[in-house]
Amino acid sequence: MAEAGKNWYVMRAVSGKEAKLKEYIEAELKHNQLLADHVYEVLIPMEKHASIRGGKRVENEKISLPGYVFVQADLIGDVPTLLRFMPNCLGFLGGLDNPTPVPQAQINRMLGAAEETEIHNEVSVPFVLDETVKVMEGPFSGFEGVIEEINTEKRKLKVMVKIFGRKTPLELGFMQVERVTE
Numbered sequence: 598m599a600e601a602g603k604n605w606y607v608m609r610a611v612s613g614k615e616a617k618l619k620e621y622i623e624a625e626l627k628h629n630q631l632l633a634d635h636v637y638e639v640l641i642p643m644e645k646h647a648s649i650r651g652g653k654r655v656e657n658e659k660i661s662l663p664g665y666v667f668v669q670a671d672l673i674g675d676v677p678t679l680l681r682f683m684p685n686c687l688g689f690l691g692g693l694d695n696p697t698p699v700p701q702a703q704i705n706r707m708l709g710a711a712e713e714t715e716i717h718n719e720v721s722v723p724f725v726l727d728e729t730v731k732v733m734e735g736p737f738s739g740f741e742g743v744i745e746e747i748n749t750e751k752r753k754l755k756v757m758v759k760i761f762g763r764k765t766p767l768e769l770g771f772m773q774v775e776r777v778t779e
Contacts, residue, residue, distance in 0.1 A: 603637060603669060603670070603671055604669070604670070604671075604672075604698035604699070605667055605668070605669050605698060605699040605701065605704050606667070606668050606669075606670060606672065606689055606690070606696045606697070606698060606699065607665055607666075607667060607668075607689065607690040607697070607699055608665070608666045608667075608668055608680065608681075608686055608687075608688070608689055608690075609664060609665060609686070609687040609688055609689070609690065610664055610665065610666050610685050610686060610687060611664075611685045611686075611687060612663050612664045613663075614685035615641045615660060615663070615664070615665070615666050616641060617684070617685050618666050618683060618684070618685045618686055619639045619640075619641055619666055621683050621684055621685070622636065622639050622666075622668070622680065622683060623639060625679075625683065629679065631674070631675060631676060631679070632676065632679055632680075635670050635671040635672075635673060635674075635676045636668060636669070636670040636676070636680070637669040637670060638668070638669040639666065639667070639668050639669075640666070640667040640668075640669075640704075641660060641666055641667075642660065642661045642662045642665065642667065642707050643658045643659065643660060643661060644658070644659055644661040645657070645658055645659075646658070646659050654750070654751070661707075665690075667699065667704065667707075668680065672696055677689065677693055677696060678693070681693050722747055722749055722771075723771065723776070724744055724747060724754060724771070724774075724776070725744070725747075726744055726745070726746075726747065727743060727744065728743070728744050728776065729741055729742070729743055729776075729777045730742060730743075730744060730754070730756060730774040730775060730776055730777060731774065731775055731776075731777050732756070732758065732767070732769065732773060732774055733773055733774060733775050734772075734773040735769070735773060737758060737760070737767060740758045740759075740760065741758070741777060742756040742757050742758035742759070742767065743756065743757050744756055745757050745766065752770055752771045753768050753769065753770055753771070754768070754769050754770075754771065754774060755767070755768055756768075756769055756774065
């Protein structure tokens with residue numbers, strides 16, 4: 598048996614049933630005093646994914662390690678057996694006789710990954726209003742215009758381009774234009 602103590606352990610779950618296993622463990626903590634005293638936290642590793650649907654940015658969470666649930670517990674007495682024989686559980690990594698603890702540094706890194714994705718959501722705007730830019734992509738490539746509006750959420754610019762002597766507004770992405778250096 599691994600040394601007793603407040604360590605993180607990996608439980609293998611039936612794929613697609615990780616949330617059910619977590620839910621069952623948390624429900625059991627309310628009724629079983631032995632588990633309530635020795636199980637501290639149950640965690641499913643999640644990561645955020647951003648995609649664009651219908652022109653809108655949509656964020657959703659996805660399980661980063663399918664088939665695994667992390668449990669912080671003291672595995673003493675009957676605690677490992679009670680956890681192992683819950684519905685949708687396939688056992689511990691390392692087996693029931695010798696569950697392998699996960700180093701706290703790896704848990705911190707996994708939890709930190711979710712926080713880092715939020716930092717990347719902040720957008721640095723490389724342009725300012727009334728700046729002259731040159732269109733690099735699309736049917737209007739080669740034209741120059743003045744930035745009228747900046748939408749940081751969509752990473753778009755509204756650029757007024759002079760076409761055939763008339764000012765025409767274009768909506769362009771940050772990557773479709775470049776700054777004109779004089």
